[in-house]
Amino acid sequence: MLDIAICDGKLAMTDGLETTLEKIAQKKIIPMNIEVFLSGKELITYVESGTYFDIIFLDTEMIQEDGITVAEKIREKDKNVLIIYVTSHITYIQQVFPAPPFQFLIKPVDDKLMEQCLLQAYKELGDRDSYFRYTYERIHYKIFMKDILYFESRKRKIYIVTKKKEYEFYGKLKDVEMLMRSGKMMFLRIHQSFLVNYRHVEVMAYDYVVMDNGKRLSISQERRKQISKQYGVMEEIFHIE
Known part of the structure; x- marks a missing residue:
């Protein structure tokens, strides 16, 4: 079971990402549980309470807390979660981050790129020693x-x-x-x-x-x-x- 979080300040965006992930899960027979957060603060509180995710899709440009700061706080609690930044600005890809992401996705997110990104993350999780x-x-x-x-x-x-x-x-x-x-x-x-x-x-x-x-x-x-x-x-x- 993949435990996935989606964090974006816009409900339309979270709904779209969730729907796309559910379609991929059905197509690829990947069991997953998806939690949606409309603010970085809400996500941080959830993680700090002891909940762990395998993958987090994180908007970089939320109003109250930017995704970069949210990612840093999450990394303090969980060093292993795969963070995927979702952004409207391609310039973010060229920056160096304190909490480096697993990948970037550019809005509007293409379904095929989302599928490829998810499968690569799934492979990364499966490759880890356990x-x-x-x-x-x-x-x-x-x-x-x-x-x-x-x-x-x-x-x-x-x-x-x-x-x-x-x-x-x-x-x-x-x-x-x-x-x-x-x-x-x-x-x-x-x-x-x-x-x-x-x-x-x-x-x-x-x-x-x-x-x-x-x-x-x-x-x-x-x-x-x-x-x-x-x-x-x-x-x-x-x-x-």
């Missing part, structure tokens, strides 16, 4: 997410398969799948028993995948159409030129 944490026999473990080839459910246990080793813990694959979704991880639920890491899929066929360790895993019949669509979206996201 861990999968679990507990087994009262011992806590963590594994780099990028090292996990797939999760396999067998009886009451989940097996974590990497190139070097296999780990195990008690749990439900559905819970792991929901965790991957909330964490912006690129995993595909190809079967009741398998949750695979897109980055380690070497071959994608209609009814099976081959992981980069040579393991062939079946895609269940009822999931094939959806998996094909999801895989195509991921290919597009991770092959941006």
Whole structure:
């Protein structure tokens, strides 16, 4: 789930950006939650209360607080959020900012550029190093997410398969799948028993995948159409030129 904030002093602008994002989400199968703010002060208060966003679309020219100042205050609380400045003045792009943005969008925002910008941000979030944490026999473990080839459910246990080793813990694959979704991880639920890491899929066929360790895993019949669509979206996201 992508948590996104839109901050602009004009309601027509926030409505337009929100509508465009919702269309992209539906088209690209990207679950997202969107919050709209009509002032920088409101957004700062929200962030300072402990709410974190993945992406913030921020107007640079609001009346009470300019977007640059708002971004600086947000950075004091959250160093990782991707800030995208939305501006009417192309001269902003040539400036150096205390809180450098991930990207700029020029008003009026073109739908295709918005889509490209969002997919690049989604890729950036997916590329960040993160861990999968679990507990087994009262011992806590963590594994780099990028090292996990797939999760396999067998009886009451989940097996974590990497190139070097296999780990195990008690749990439900559905819970792991929901965790991957909330964490912006690129995993595909190809079967009741398998949750695979897109980055380690070497071959994608209609009814099976081959992981980069040579393991062939079946895609269940009822999931094939959806998996094909999801895989195509991921290919597009991770092959941006």
